[in-house]
Amino acid sequence: xxxxVEEDSISDMLRDKVVLIGGATGALGSVVAHQxxxxxAHLALTGTSQEQLDELxxxxxxxxxxxxxxxxxxxxxxxxxxxxxxxxxxxGSLHVLLNTVGGWGGGKxxxxxxxxxxxxxxxxNLRTAFLMSxxxxxxMLESGWGRIIHTSSKTGVEPRAxxxxxxxxxMAVITLTEVxxxxxxxxxxxxxxxxxxxxxxxxxxxxxxxxDADKWVPPEHIAAAMRFLCSESAASINGDRIxxxxxx
Numbered sequence: 001x002x003x004x005v006e007e008d009s010i011s012d013m014l015r016d017k018v019v020l021i022g023g024a025t026g027a028l029g030s031v032v033a034h035q036x037x038x039x040x041a042h043l044a045l046t047g048t049s050q051e052q053l054d055e056l057x058x059x060x061x062x063x064x065x066x067x068x069x070x071x072x073x074x075x076x077x078x079x080x081x082x083x084x085x086x087x088x089x090x091x092g093s094l095h096v097l098l099n100t101v102g103g104w105g106g107g108k109x110x111x112x113x114x115x116x117x118x119x120x121x122x123x124x125n126l127r128t129a130f131l132m133s134x135x136x137x138x139x140m141l142e143s144g145w146g147r148i149i150h151t152s153s154k155t156g157v158e159p160r161a162x163x164x165x166x167x168x169x170x171m172a173v174i175t176l177t178e179v180x181x182x183x184x185x186x187x188x189x190x191x192x193x194x195x196x197x198x199x200x201x202x203x204x205x206x207x208x209x210x211x212d213a214d215k216w217v218p219p220e221h222i223a224a225a226m227r228f229l230c231s232e233s234a235a236s237i238n239g240d241r242i243x244x245x246x247x248x
Contacts, residue, residue: 013231015040018091020084022074022132023100025052027201028151031219032098035227037062041096044068044087074101074128084135094139096147098226101128102170106163113164121165126172133180137189146189147230150177151222154197154245174241181239190238192229196222197245215247 019036023029025047033045037060045067047053053069060067068090073079087094102125105117129150140146155163156170173193180191198204200216222244228234229242 014096014227016042017095017230018042018044018087018093019096019098020044020046020087020094020132020136021098021100022046022072022128023102025049025056026100027203028199028219028222029098029100030056032100032223032226033060035220035223036098039227042066042068042091044070044083044091044094046070046072046074046083048073074132075123077131077134080131080135084132084139088139093143094136095143095145096230097132097136097149099129099132099148099150101125101132102151104163104166106166109162110164118165121169122172125166125169126176129173129176133176133191137180137184140189141184141187144188146184146187148177148180148189148191149226149229150191150193152177152193152195152241154195154243156195157241178239185238190229190235192237192240192242194222194225194242194244217244217246221246 014036019041021029021033021036021043024033024045029047033043033056036043043062043066045053045056048071050071053071057067057069068087070083070086072083084094105121108117133148136148150173152173153170155167156174159167177191177193184191196217198216199222200213200218204216205213225242225244229237
């Protein structure tokens with residue numbers, strides 16, 4: 001019964017809110033999109049492939065007035081600013097950023113890591129988070145209510161060898177989120193960051209075929225944590241690192 005009450009509370013909180021999902025066509029982002037489609041929110045779905053976005057929108061089967069799909073280069077400030085302007089023009093406001101943009105790269109020691117790989121990890125994981133945060137914050141502050149939820153990684157706080165660019169970028173996403181949280185205190189806006197361990201995705205299963213995937217984090221659990229952070233019960237949670245480690 002308590003779970004149902006909490007779910008009803010989250011749905012009431014998000015009904016008619018405008019939710020921007022960065023990386024919506026990814027293995028995690030698509031699960032997030034499906035869960036938030038149940039809340040009555042308006043969804044702005046972004047990714048790099050129009051075909052995949054259209055396929056996701058078809059799966060969600062939401063009314064046209066509740067959905068916007070748009071490709072974006074999340075590493076490009078003009079592209080991100082244009083996206084956010086389009087969302088606000090369409091829906092009138094923007095209340096929630098769920099950022100699942102990112103990617104892994106590594107396999108080499110610091111001494112062996114090419115500069116290009118270093119730059120790619122910072123661009124894909126950190127620059128994207130900064131640009132999207134910068135673009136959405138003015139609209140959230142204007143409305144007096146907002147939620148920014150970034151996705152980092154357990155690796156950010158427990159780095160491993162041979163993934164320097166990824167580890168540094170994910171730690172920097174945590175710091176970015178904590179800085180935002182300090183800046184928005186008392187405004188009705190919160191910023192938090194989720195730290196998953198290995199996520200149970202098809203790509204990870206292919207890459208680590210001999211691992212015990214039963215210990216990994218289902219993407220549904222991360223999406224559920226995001227939903228909770230959007231609830232009124234989480235209004236006092238700001239600048240926090242939310243570990244979702246599973247059994248890893």
